[in-house]
Amino acid sequence: MKSVAQFNADQAVQFAELPEIKIVRHARAVRLRLRVEPNTIRLTVPLRCSQKQIQHFLGQSEQWLLDTWQQQQKQKVSTLPAELSLFNLDQSIQVIYQSLDRPFIFHIAQQQLWVSDQQPEQHLKAFVLSYAKEHLPDYLQQLSRACDLPFAKCTIRQPKTRWGSCSAKHDIMLHAGLVLFPPEIVRYVAVHELAHTRHFDHSAKFWAKVYQHDANFQQHRYQLKNRALPYWWHALK
Structure with missing residues (x-):
């Protein structure tokens, strides 16, 4: 990341009802x-x-920005979830908010998660991270x-813009x-990154390797691009 600038009247067009737009110039960004x-x-x-390209892009995106921002604000004022669906569990787990002496308590056998009602968004996110x-x-x-695609090591993080990555090592x-x-x-993202251990690019050979292990990868890729983390994930930084 090279620089971060506040979007203001001197930099681009203004959008009523929207907050300041942060512009991030990134060396690896291609679009x-x-x-x-x-x-x-x-x-x-x-x-x-x-700057002219930025202004043109934002001008074309104005209605989408307004609609998406309004949807986010509606989510923000909604109640915290009473259930959580996790990728490797067949049933949702019940979430209970109450006074606790720790951030959360999870009983997988009972499919129940107790979360401290003091800063519950933060503790709910802490559970997900754990x-x-x-x-x-x-x-x-x-x-x-299963795919015969070995990797070196796996780390779990929470980057702003990426669901996964694979290094040269x-x-x-x-x-x-x-x-x-x-x-x-989840499987598509994992297959995508594992395929990079064979092809460190997005060439035809790379996508053929992805297809080999996920024949519906295009559908899954589309679904991923149209999903977002819940509002409480961003509530506390």
Whole structure:
């Protein structure tokens, strides 16, 4: 990440009813990408993208921005979830908010999660992070063996714009929030990153390898692009 600038009247067109738009110039960005979160709007752009290109892109995206921002605000004021669906469980778990001497208590046999009612968004996210660190690396290892695509190590993080990555050393990163997504979406992301251990690009050979292990990858890829983490994930930074 090279720089972060506040979107203001001197930089681009203004949008009524919207917050300031943060412009992030990124060395690895190849196209302009908007991300709407409950408290901010972020625009990632290539390093050499001109101000005129940014203005044109935002002008074309105005209605989508307004609609998406309004939907986010409706979600923000909604109640916390009474249930959570996790990628590797057949049934949703019940979430109970009450006074606790710890952030959360999870009883997998009872399919119940108790969350402290003091800063519940933060503690709910803490549970998801803990669950992801416990289960995603094992899941990736099992899939790696089934696909015969070995990797070096797996880390669980929460980056702003990526669901996963694979380094030149075949170290794979997965986004913790994936555990909140359906199993087929999690599997697609895992297959995608494992395929990079053979083809460190997005060439035809890479996508053929993805297809070999996920024949419906295009559908899953589309679904992933149209999903977002729940509002409480972004409530506390």
